[in-house]
Amino acid sequence: MGGTLLASVSAASASGFQVNLGGQKNIGMGGVGVGLSLDQAAMFYNPGALAMVRDNGVQVGVNAALARSSFRGDNTGIQQSLDNKLVVPFNFYAGFGPKDAKYKFGVAVYTPYGSTLKYADGWEGRYALTEITLQSVYVQPTASYAITPTLSVGAGLMILAYGSVNLQKDLPLPTGPGHITLDGKTKTQFGYNAGIFFKPSDKLSVGISYRSKIDATVDNGSVTYSGLPATGSASAALINRSFTATSFTATLPLPAVASIGIGVMPNEQLTIGLDASLTFWSAYRTLDFGFSGNNGNGTTDGLVGGNNFSTSKRFYQDALAFRLGGQYKVDDKLTVRLGTAYDFSAVKDGYVGPETPDADRVQATAGLSYLVTEHFGVDASFLFEAFRQRTQTQGQLLDNGTTDRVAGTYRTDIFIPGVGLHYKF
Amino acid sequence: MKFFIKCTAPVVGLLGLGLAGCQPDIDAPKVSAGSADFSSYIAIGNSLTAGYSDGGLYREGQLNSYPNILSQQFAQVGGGSFVQPLFTEAQSNGSGYLKLTGFTATGSPVTANVTTSLALRGGTAAAPLYTKFTDPINNLGVPGIRMSDILTPGYGSVAGNPYFERITLDTTPLQTYLQRVQATVASLKPTFFTEWLGNNDVLGYATAGGAASSLTPVATFTTNTGLVLDALVAGGAKGVVSTIPDVTGIPFFTTVGPSFKATLVANSVPGVVALTGAAAGNAASGNRKSIATADIRDASGGRQLFTLTSSAFLGLLGRPTGAPWRYLLAQANQPRAALGPYLTSFGIDTTQAFGATVGNPIPSAFVLDDVEQGLVASATASFNSALTTAATSRNLAIFDANAFFRNVAANGYVANAANNTAGYLSGNLFGLDGVHPTPRGYAVVANEILKVINAKYGSSFQGVNANLYRGVVFP
Incomplete structure (x- = not known):
């Protein structure tokens, strides 16, 4: 239950396993927002803009991310379809300030990173990964202050309030395939989000x-x-003594993001935004697991496959993204939006793995808002994202020492319909 | 754009509920034959080509032979039927083979001979005769055959090689292997072939620890290589010639030494005494060899190799015993009465400490020493040079199995995130006899040969998922 409700999108709408679904209005505009002060979602995109948001308000958005992925192995050439998982990234904002004051406070809850993938049973890469769920929920108290009528600053305390990881793969045992599941919750951690x-x-x-x-x-x-x-079986003692671990430690960086944005408002009706952002994925160098505990399978503690640690190369690269979007106010009640974006992959050739089958991606988005009353409105968005087909050969894996993953071709499309409600006062 | 419309329209309408069928498609790789014609394929070779595994030839091994795997890939570009002399389902265990039944308390494997559902039609335990298979066949792999055997009349008679006897027609009982190849080329008109002969021209000598068999003279090997390749290309067929792997990298030689060395070190034993070569003679004849513990090959160094067959007897080190000698005599199908004269001719006294004295040394058959390894290496290099030259002059592709298995022995072989090594039992690639590949090993070989074919003939075959082929299955 918590799984589905709190889950983040399948590595949707940004590079790596980043998720750029901060606000329903922004989603409809290709994900722009750093150079705009549209609504309370400024707390996510640029806390500095919060003080420039005219109204106080509460808003919530929910997205249904439907990823459709396929894989074709380097050998065999059979196309495998991933299970169709539905995940539901969400965002919630509440922003308040005295009327005509220079400052504003707020709290934001959002899901900036996550991934959910489940590969077909018995697929070629089963010994690398069968299933992954990564979730993160940030809670962010935020304050913003307008130094002058044209310049404002803001900052938020980001709290990793909830995070979880569930990784599963098959084990190539000489008695037939086994299976291992690593499952854990993250510690509460802190960071910051600041903007001008x-x-x-x-x-x-x-x-x-x-x-x-x-x-x-x-x-x-x-x-x-x-x-x-x-x-008691003939091989139990020989094999099981290499699988004694009961617990693990691991650290996954949720990288920093720097963004710059421009907003152009040629007239009362039209708003155009252009963002460029750089996600510092190069912080993700290796994925290391340390194992400990003893389930009684053998005399040596903390073994998985005979080792008490594992390390896997990532060596991600910093990833740029460009986003362009606009909205047009048709009348007092209806606003429509369009946008597009291009995300460069965080994963270098030779390093693509089934847990993040990343590739350069192109997005097309659309959205609309309808004001039911002066205070209450509905926002709808739709995002389509196509990953460029990406092939990785066994030769590339061998060259990079990354043979712990599988050679082949990945292709992913993601469809994300979303809906939000907002109340202004 | 078509895709976008097809798949997004229902989304907009139904918020994704109608999306179930909208998986992105990745274009299937195009498989093409390139400049070669795979419509009729024959395979020439020995046990490796026959699919021999776990010390025997049986149906499962045959079905997973590398030629059979290749033929399944060739079928994608118009390859025709590929007939192997398969044992029937009822006689699926063929010659019998070794099966892993469990492990001792210390983790040593316990094996047993499979003796049911065999394809025996007569003969003796020492010289069995197998159920005949006389239909035309594409896989002419004959376990045990050497390059030096291909001109031997009667090699397919009841006094010859039982695996060749099995497929030799009653109408041509004295047909040589070369004649059989020529007849097959004439009748099946192959357009493509693989040839992998020559392993036994070094292997027999090596696995006998230099105590029996012999290395084929290079001149004979070179001549016969030319004859068999000429026969194969006579009808204009293209093909792949494989080189001979370095036999000292196989588990048969690399498994026992390291643990034996560790035991000696743990007990502060400085060295052991072994027989070397095949020549009879007592301790004064110079056929004893002292082997320092440090000189036994393991990961840290050393040269001397111990055979897999020695593992059952090395535990008797330092004790008076005749067991190793009785075992070897039985292996050579000699009567028990021959033991006394044999021991006398080598000046062996079984009341002395085994392996610790010149009076009761470790048998030569259990040790492939540095001198013997030098002879094997030199022969292997000469044979591979002959194979390469002969293949190049006929413009054939070359699968350098020597280089490939050397790399596997050094670095292992990873396929789809599963590790394989040249190690015994858990390495997945070699079967219980420590010499012949498992189905996984044969699948890997097939994939490598496909790469060679792609490179030489501009074809575009994909390999198979090696992980779908078994290694050594533990009970």
């Missing part, structure tokens, strides 16, 4: 923002197995 917003005229605004890195650390995750030889 400058609006020299009614027709132009500029913003920069920075979200810091948070290391998601799992300290005492559980290690469980299935498919090991039954106790």
Whole structure:
């Protein structure tokens, strides 16, 4: 239950396993927002813009991310379809300030990183990964202050309030395939989100923002197995003594993001935003697991496959993204939106793995808002994202020492319909 | 754009509920034959080509032979039927083979011979005769055959090689292997072939620890290589010639030494005494060899190799015993009465401490020493040079199995995130006899040969998922 409700999108709408679904209005505009002060979602995109948001308000948005992925192995050439998982990233904001005051406070809850993938049973890469769920929920108290009528700053305390990881793969045992599950919750961690917003005229605004890195650390995750030889069978003693670990530690960086954005408002009806952002994925160098505990399978503690640690190369690269979007106010009640974005992959050639089958991506988005009353409105958005087909050969894996993953071709499309409600006062 | 419309329209309408069928498609790789024609394929070779595994030839091994795997890939570009001399389902265990039944308390494997559902039609335990298979066949792999055997009349008679006897027609009982190849080329008109002969021209000598068999003279090997390749290309067929792997990298030689060395070190034993070569003679004849513990090959160094067959007897080190000698005599199908004269001719006294004295040394058959390894290495290099030259002059592709298995022995072989090594039992690639590949090993070989074919003939075959082929299955 918590799984589905709190889950983040399948590595949707940004590079790596980043999720750029901060607000329903922004989603409809290609994900722009750093150079705009549209609504309370400024707390996510650029806290500096919050003080420039005219109204107080509460808003919530929910997205249904439907990822459709396929894989074709380097050998065999059979196309495998991933299970169709539905995940539901969400966002919630509440922003308040005295009327005509220079400052504003707020709280934001959002899901900036996550991934959910489940590969077909018995697929070629089963010994690398069968299933992954990564979730993160940030809670962010935020304050913003307008130094002058054209310049405001803001900052938020990012709290990794909830994070979880569940990784599963098959084990190539000589008695037949076994299975291992690593499951854990992250410790609460802190970071910050800060921004500056400058609006020299009614027709132009500029913003920069920075979200810091948070290391998601799992300290005492559980290690469980299935498919090991039954106790008492001929090979049980020989094989099972290499699988004694009951718990693991691991750290996954949720990297920093620096963004710059421009807003252009040629007239009362039209708003155009252009963002560029850089996600500092190079912080993700290796994925290391340390194992400990003893389930009684053998005399040596903390073994998984005979080792008490594992390390896997990531060596991600910093990833740029460009976003462009606009909205047009048709009348007092209806606003429509369009946008597009291009995300460069965080994963270098030779390093693509099934847990993040990343590739350069192109997005097309649309959205609308309808004001039911003066205070209450509905926002709808739709995002389509196509990953560029990406192939990785066994030769590339060998060259990079990354043969712990599988050679082949990945392709993913993601469809994300979303809906939000907002109340202004 | 078509895709976008097809798949997003229902989304907009139904918020994704109608999306179930909208998986992105990745274009299937195009498989093409390139400049070669795979419509009729034959395979020439020995046990490796036959699919021999776990010390025997049986149906499962045959079905997973590398030629059979290749033929399944060739079928994608018009390859025709590929007939192997398969044992029937009822006689699926063929010659019998070794099966892993469990482990001792210390983790040593316990094996047993499979003796049911065999394909025996007569003969003796020492010289069995197998159920005949006389239909035309594409896989002419004959376990045990050497390059030096291909001109031997009667090699397919009841006094010859039982695996060749099995497929030799009653009408041509004295047909040589080369004649069989020529006849097959004439009748099946192959357009493509694989050839992998020559392993036994070094292997027999090596696995006998230099105590029996012999290395084929290079001149004979070179001549016969030319004859068999000429026969194969006579009809204009293209093909792949494989080189001979370095036999000292196989588990048969690399498994026992390291643990034996560790035991000696733990007990502060400085060295052991072994026989070397095949020549009879007592301790004064110079056929004893002292082996320092440090000179036994393991990961840290050393040269001397111990055979897999020695593992059952090395535990008797330092004790008076005749067991190793009785075992070897039985292996050679000699009567028990021959033991006394044999021991006398080598000046062996079984009341002395085994392996610790010149009076009761470790048998030569259990040790492939540095001198013997030098002879094997030199022969292997000469044979591979002959194979490569012969293949190049006929413009054939070359699968350098020597280089490939050397790399596997050094670095292992990872396929789809599963590790394989040249190690015994858990390495997945070699079967219980420590010499022949498992189905996984044969699948890997097939994949490598496909790469060679792609490179030489501009074809575009994919390999198979090696992980779907078994290694050594533990009970």
